[in-house]
Amino acid sequence: MRGDLEDxxxxxxxLDEHLVRLLNARAACALEIGRIKRELGVDIYxxxxxxxxxxxxxxxxxxxLGPQAIRRLFERIIDEARHLERVADEDFRxxxxxxxxxxxxxxxxxx
Amino acid sequence: MRGDLEDxxxxxxxLDEHLVRLLNARAACALEIGRIKRELGVDIYxxxxxxxxxxxxxxxxxxxLGPQAIRRLFERIIDEARHLERVADEDFRxxxxxxxxxxxxxxxxxx
Numbered sequence: 001m002r003g004d005l006e007d008x009x010x011x012x013x014x015l016d017e018h019l020v021r022l023l024n025a026r027a028a029c030a031l032e033i034g035r036i037k038r039e040l041g042v043d044i045y046x047x048x049x050x051x052x053x054x055x056x057x058x059x060x061x062x063x064x065l066g067p068q069a070i071r072r073l074f075e076r077i078i079d080e081a082r083h084l085e086r087v088a089d090e091d092f093r094x095x096x097x098x099x100x101x102x103x104x105x106x107x108x109x110x111x
Numbered sequence: 112m113r114g115d116l117e118d119x120x121x122x123x124x125x126l127d128e129h130l131v132r133l134l135n136a137r138a139a140c141a142l143e144i145g146r147i148k149r150e151l152g153v154d155i156y157x158x159x160x161x162x163x164x165x166x167x168x169x170x171x172x173x174x175x176l177g178p179q180a181i182r183r184l185f186e187r188i189i190d191e192a193r194h195l196e197r198v199a200d201e202d203f204r205x206x207x208x209x210x211x212x213x214x215x216x217x218x219x220x221x222x
Contacts, residue, residue: 001147001150001151002151004143004147005144005147005148005151008140008143008144008147009144009160011140012137012140012141012144012164013164013167015133015136015137015140016137016164016167016168016171016185017167017171018133019130019133019134019137019168019188020168020171020172020181021171022126022129022130022133023130023176023181023184024172024173024174024175024176025126026123026126026127026130027175027176027180028175029119029122029123029126030123031175032115032119033116033119033120033123036112036115036116036119037116039112040112040113040116049120053123053124053127056124056127056128057127057128057130057131060127060128060131060132061131061135062135063135064135064138064139064142064195065134065135065138065191065195069138069191069194069195070131070134072187072191073134073187073188073191074127076183076184076187077130077184080176080180080183080184083180084175084176084180
């Protein structure tokens with residue numbers, strides 16, 4: 001029976017390896033979406049899309065995790081994506097500002 | 112560019128479908144581990160194993176999610192597994208108690 005325990009733990013380790021990969025792939029997509037939104041001048045925070053994501057995963061869920069557990073898990077996943085997007089957005093603005101300061105004054109400007 | 116946004120969202124939906132499946136497979140393993148521990152009379156809460164899981168996923172992580180994000184995500188995943196195990200444990204105890212009450216008194220008992 002302790003052998004079964006070891007097998008199950010190894011299986012969890014394999015699932016975790018897979019989960020780390022998928023979570024990072026998802027985060028990379030979210031970052032790319034953030035970049036496109038920035039170029040389009042669209043607001044990064046879109047609550048309707050979040051509602052859609054949560055309702056999708058809830059519909060796909062077959063258990064043993066309950067609907068509340070799935071909701072809590074995906075709220076965390078969405079939150080980490082938003083956190084990453086925000087950091088990328090701040091970096092972008094800081095770079096823009098810095099580039100703006102380094103540009104020579106326009107011809108005919110009063111400076 | 113809006114088309115790219117749609118493609119990325121579809122990709123996220125596919126990743127989410129996969130994530131729901133893996134999270135449930137992991138939860139099923141955790142439930143099975145809980146059942147075995149109960150039979151072995153071992154404590155369900157094993158902090159050393161949790162530390163091992165967190166260090167495993169941190170080692171596997173290549174980003175863009177940072178180490179803190181991965182830690183927060185897996186703390187939530189572990190927490191949901193523990194929650195499921197606890198509910199299963201309570202159900203088991205309640206069933207045991209009920210079965211105990213329904214059993215006829217042993218021969219020679221004072222009842």
